[in-house]
Amino acid sequence: MNINEQTELAVSVGDKYISIQTCEEGYEYSIYSTHFDLLDGGIIDSQEQPMREVLDNIMEELALLPINAEPVDYDVLSEKVEIASESNFASSIVASFRFKTALHFDAIVGMDVKGVEEEIRHVLEDVVRESGYLIPIQDVIVTGKRARGLGMTDEPIDVVVSHFDSRLDEMELDQLFNAPALKLDDLPIHVHPVEAQHLGTHFLCEETNLARVMREAFSYHKNHLKEETAIVVRPSIVQALKDAEIVPENKKLNQIPKREER
The missing domain is CATH 3.30.460 (Beta Polymerase; domain 2)
Incomplete structure (x- = not known):
């Protein structure tokens, strides 16, 4: 394959891995640790520049000499990154x-x-x-x-x-x-x-x-509490109404009776 026709590339540089692939804007790159955790990445808008040259520029910015870069299988690196993720x-x-x-x-x-x-x-x-x-x-x-x-x-x-x-x-x-x-x-x-x-x-x-079980348990205890409360409260209310003097609706509580005229 012509180097200008490459669509993906990966290398091992020191204690890091770098992968690069083509995208609509130009090139997308990612930098990983030896444990395949993502450290950095981004998109480089440079469609005219060859992929290898772009990769060399990335390594230069990281102060990693391109001469130390060893090619690795792009698919294998991607698989290991996915497993780590x-x-x-x-x-x-x-x-x-x-x-x-x-x-x-x-x-x-x-x-x-x-x-x-x-x-x-x-x-x-x-x-x-x-x-x-x-x-x-x-x-x-x-x-x-x-x-x-x-x-x-x-x-x-x-x-x-x-x-x-x-x-x-x-x-x-x-x-x-x-x-x-x-x-x-x-x-x-x-x-x-x-x-x-x-x-x-x-x-x-x-x-x-477990969230469903907890909701069911909460609902059960809530309803059970209502039933217990109802058993205690309702008879007391009924008894209170029986014992109290019920005022007719048409009689106002604050009305003062008139004195009879002599």
């Missing part, structure tokens, strides 16, 4: 979920939610070692009604286990983790395995479901 998205979703859990979680045998998650993780790692499978556990996260303080004290502890293993399907992993009938302080532990790459989507759905 999804991972960051999942991390923010999980962090938000955990923050809310910490506000509502009821302690179990004196342990807060972080302590419960750590304890269950140790138990699950023992299960993995005994199984003979090499399943790298990424995280253990309390979920379900307990995550919002809605569960009864004797209800099971639901946890999501995120992992990087793709050799076993979800049903096999579910069987592996739940077959031993694990418990914490006599409370059953229900494990829900989820691949790390699907964690963000899973917790978006989980957040939606």
